[in-house]
Amino acid sequence: MKNKFARILSALLVLTMISTCAISGTFAKYTTGAEGEDAARVAKWGIVLTMDGDLFAEKYATDDDEAEMEYSVVSSNGDRLVAPGTSGDAFRATVKGTPEVATRYTLQIPAGWADVKLPAGEYTDYTMLTKNDEGEYGYNSTFTLPADYSPIKWDIAVTKGDRTIRLSEVAASSQHFQDLAAAMGGTPNGFSASDAVIIVERYHTQLEALLESMVSGASNAKVSVDDEGNILMSMDFEANKNMDFEFALTWTWDFDDNGAGTFDKADTYLGNIAAGVCELPQGGSIDIAATFKATATQID
Numbered sequence: 001m002k003n004k005f006a007r008i009l010s011a012l013l014v015l016t017m018i019s020t021c022a023i024s025g026t027f028a029k030y031t032t033g034a035e036g037e038d039a040a041r042v043a044k045w046g047i048v049l050t051m052d053g054d055l056f057a058e059k060y061a062t063d064d065d066e067a068e069m070e071y072s073v074v075s076s077n078g079d080r081l082v083a084p085g086t087s088g089d090a091f092r093a094t095v096k097g098t099p100e101v102a103t104r105y106t107l108q109i110p111a112g113w114a115d116v117k118l119p120a121g122e123y124t125d126y127t128m129l130t131k132n133d134e135g136e137y138g139y140n141s142t143f144t145l146p147a148d149y150s151p152i153k154w155d156i157a158v159t160k161g162d163r164t165i166r167l168s169e170v171a172a173s174s175q176h177f178q179d180l181a182a183a184m185g186g187t188p189n190g191f192s193a194s195d196a197v198i199i200v201e202r203y204h205t206q207l208e209a210l211l212e213s214m215v216s217g218a219s220n221a222k223v224s225v226d227d228e229g230n231i232l233m234s235m236d237f238e239a240n241k242n243m244d245f246e247f248a249l250t251w252t253w254d255f256d257d258n259g260a261g262t263f264d265k266a267d268t269y270l271g272n273i274a275a276g277v278c279e280l281p282q283g284g285s286i287d288i289a290a291t292f293k294a295t296a297t298q299i300d
Contacts, residue, residue, distance in 0.1 A: 043099070043100040043101050044098070044099055044100040044101075045097070045099050045100075045101065045298070046097040046098070046099060047095060047096070047097035047099055047103065047243065047296045048095070048096045048097055049093070049094065049095055049294050049295075049296060050092075050093070050094045050096075051092070051093050051094075051292065051294060052092055054080075054088075054091065055088045055091045055249065055251065055290060056080035056081065056082060056088055056288070057080060057081070057088070058074070058075040058078060058079070058080055058081065059071045059073055059074040059075060059081075060072055060073040060081075060083070060085075060086045063085070072085065072086075073085075073086055082116065082152060082251075082253055082288055083253065083271070084151070084253050084254070084255050084267045085253065085254070085255050086252075086253055087189075087250070087251060087252040087253065088250060088251050091248065091249045091250075091290075091292055092246055092247065092248045092249075093107065093246070093247045093248075093249075093292055093294040094245070094246040094247075095243050095244070095245060095246075095294070095296060096243065096244045097243055097244070098240060098241065098242045098243065099239065099240075099243070099298075100239050100240055101239050101298045101299070102236065102237065102238055102239050102298070102299040103236070103237045103239075103241075103243065103296055103297065103298060103299060104234055104235070104236050104237075104296070104297050104298075104299050105218075105234065105235055105236075105237065105243065105294070105295070105296050106232065106233070106234040106294070106295045106296075106297070107232075107233045107234070107247060107292065107293070107294050108230055108231070108232050108233075108292075108293040108294075108295075109230065109231040109249075109290065109291065109292060109293075110230050110291045110293065111228050111229030111230050112229075112289075112291075113193045113197075113231075113289070113290055113291075114193075114285060114287050114288050114289040114290075115150050115152060115192060115193035115194055115285060115288055116150060116151060116152050116253075116270065116285055116286060116287070116288050117148055117149065117150045117192075117194070117283070117284055117285045118145060118148070118149040118150075118266050118269060118270055118281070118284050119145070119148050119149075119281055119282070119283040119284050120145045120146060120147050120148050120149075121144070121145060121281065122142050122143070122144045122145075123142060123143055123144075123145070123265070123266070123269050123281075124139050124141075124142055124269070124278065125139060125141040125142055125143045125265050126139050126265070126268045126269060126272055126277070126278075127261070127264055127265050127268050128141050143262055143265045143266075145262065145266060148194070148283075149263070149266045150192035150193070150194060150195070151192075151253050151254075151263065151266070151267060151270075152192060152193070152251050152252070152253050152288060153186070153187050153189040153190040153191060153192060153251065153252050153253075153254070154190045154191060154192070154193060154196060154249065154250070154251050154290075155167055155168045155189055155190035155249075155250045155251070155252070156190075156247060156248070156249060156250070157247070157248040157250055158214045158215055158245060158246070158247055158248075159245060159246040159248065160215075160216060160244065160245040160246075161244075165214045166250075167190070167210060167211075167214065168186075168188055168189060168190045170210050170213060170214060171210060172188065174206075187252075187254060189251075189252035189254060190250075190251075190252070193290070196231065197225055197229065197231065200223055200224065200225050200231055201225050204222075204223045204224055207223040208221040208222060208223050209221075211223060211233060211235060212235070215235055215245065216245075217237060217238075217241050217242070217243075218235035218236065218237060219235065219236050219237075219238075220234075220235065220236040221233075221234070221235045222234045222235070236299060243296075247292075247294070249290065249292050270286055273286050274286050
């Protein structure tokens with residue numbers, strides 16, 4: 001009987017273990033799984049700035065078709081020169097690239113922009129040899145400048161592809177700027193350095209609108225003069241905007257175009273200062289210099 005009872009207990013134990021295994025396999029706990037993956041690369045910058053060219057030269061080609069000479073102005077000692085009838089159009093700042101980030105492009109003309117200038121006042125007229133009351137020939141006549149005379153006129157040209165626009169051309173379409181030019185000695189070639197600072201301070205809003213109209217794709221244009229006297233121009237470009245364009249700082253010293261011939265007399269006087277015939281008046285200058293700086297910065 002004992003052996004029989006033991007066999008029955010063993011059988012029940014085996015059945016219990018089998019049942020427990022079956023229940024364990026049937027009632028599993030909740031489980032949820034997921035996998036994720038991400039990747040990125042550095043955004044493209046790729047902006048290339050260049051600055052090249054020379055504003056001034058040692059000699060300038062002759063424009064007179066009847067003259068049998070190659071150059072009309074030639075330096076005697078290797079100095080770079082400016083003279084009536086000359087111009088410079090070779091100082092260029094270029095920007096190329098299509099960055100994947102918003103970008104601010106800034107141009108700066110630092111303070112200390114030297115300019116040729118003959119202050120207002122009375123001067124000897126070296127364009128006419130006359131006879132005095134004693135019958136002696138000499139430079140006896142004078143002329144008067146009612147305002148400072150700065151013959152070099154500056155302009156900015158923007159080129160994109162085969163299209164070039166000059167700031168003076170855009171401004172000329174506005175009666176407001178035509179009146180301004182007449183009041184401040186501007187010409188179709190632009191304004192003097194000293195006048196440019198005043199114009200930027202007074203009319204920066206109008207200049208900002210002109211700048212945006214000249215540079216395709218630009219926004220938030222700013223034109224200002226800081227506390228140190230630096231002229232600043234900046235404009236923003238959205239990400240993936242093609243920025244291939246060129247800025248050129250240009251200058252022109254035109255021949256006299258006023259009926260009184262006053263500018264011819266002033267030009268001649270400046271040339272005689274350079275030659276040592278007469279002295280440089282206080283506040284005057286026969287030197288000229290300009291600096292052009294360009295930067296491109298990511299907008300945060």
